[in-house]
Amino acid sequence: MSIWIWVAVAVVLVGWYLSWTAGRLDRLHARIDAARAALDAQLLRRSSAAQELAVSTLLDPASSILLYQASHAARTVEEDRREVAESELSQALRAVFAEPEQAGELGGLPGGAEAVADLRAATRRVPMARRFHNDSVRAARAVRRHRIVRLLRLAGHAPFPLAFEMDDEPPAAL
């Protein structure tokens, strides 16, 4: 008789553990979704700020074309080439703001200070948002690697989370 009590206790415990783990995974997936949305928002904010600056006629024509090209590509590229396009935008921004004088020069023009401030804020937040996103991806992967999670498919139909890899180094002089 007592063996059945123990079996019942074990079943309840295992059930509780599985339900807790599934809840934990669910929360991790929700965190990834939120982090991904935040990253998308920051990337869009950055490419819009760059594009705005490119069409503002505040910059010289060569820089304007370079910046416009890169920011346009970052905004319109299909998803699987996005990391490359965003990295190219980072490189273009670093090239345009290579000289420390450039930001100061722009700041002196009418409307220039606001454009530079927008772009500066955006280039600083992209690396933050990306780190937070990749951190959540790492946490979810750690749980999904557990044998029991894989065996019982506790992750359901949620796609295996992928990190967002790009060059997000902001221009030093901005």
Add this chain to the structure above:
Amino acid sequence: MRIGIVCPYAWDVPGGVQFHVRDLAEHLIRLGHEVSVLAPADEDTPLPPYVVSAGRAVPVPYNGSVARLNFGFLSAARVRRWLHDGGFDVLHIHEPVTPSLSILACWAATGPIVATFHTSNPRSRAMIAAEPLMQPALEKISARIAVSEYARRTLVEHFGGDAVVIPNGVDVGFFADARSRPEWSGDTIGFVGRINEPRKGLPTLLEAMPRIVAERPGVRLIVAGKGDEEEALKGVPAEVRDRIEFLGMVSDEEKASLLRSVDLYVAPNTGGESFGIILVEAMSAGAPVLASDLDAFRQVLDGGAAGELFPVEDAGALAEAALLLLGDPERRAALSKAGSLHVQRFDWETVGADILSVYETVTTGAAAVVEDDRGSWRNRLGLARD
């Protein structure tokens, strides 16, 4: 924005984390945000209006010093009530890996959670054992902040993932504009820190003193900080004792004046530091800094460009470097100037803007912080009330 901040250490005991939380809260309030800080405090401690007490903290030896921490059933209930009443947009917890309020708050809440990691301890046995227990709580943190590149590295080694580096803030102007006092200047060495805590390094400095006094008989060591003087001075020769002045616990204004007045500030800490706010304060006040060569200090001092470094716990090297600096006013003036330029990046204006960017990044599109009921039995059995 409604911001809830959790400070794990007792509010009435001075310490780096407490000061950071206080300054951050006051900076955010000045910018027009609604801030509530949950911190342990004795019942009779006068608290600023933005602090909510989480009850009395219990002194426990932790991480090489006696920390006063909160844990247990009552504290958990207080944390839940505070979360419930606060309705925060973002929850900012400090030092989440100490067994205290922060981990309780992390456990009890769900929503946008930001965590700042202040200390960077080598991976301890307790940490390895506790990891599976803490991981589910730590997983809820949406953004991690490390106070230095060094702290970030240890954090990544311990828990994986990544963090952004935002240094601790200092009100540079407060220290730069402090009034210098003539009685504390003229061949003086300054030390600020709890005097009976070996980690703060006063023993190393006292060991170096006889040599410094022998060569410069007029030198004075001015020590500010809580602790038992007799115990600290055990074994120090009488002629050196005469050259040491203990101020006991000092106010912020006195500390600023002291840093502004001394000819040399010495930070002989032996380890367990991940940032070194006192170095930034000393540099803000224009004091030339001589510090032990800890990773964190090296970084705060810009690799040695904004202050001099000596090998950790090497009293001989400390004495030598101090004597060289005290005898060379030009070098001291150069260090003071380099320090004043370097500290701009630690000013609250810069640091506060970065922390707000983190808040905005994690709250974009996210719901507010609410109590986490998912783990409760009632919820699991479908009995939870809405």
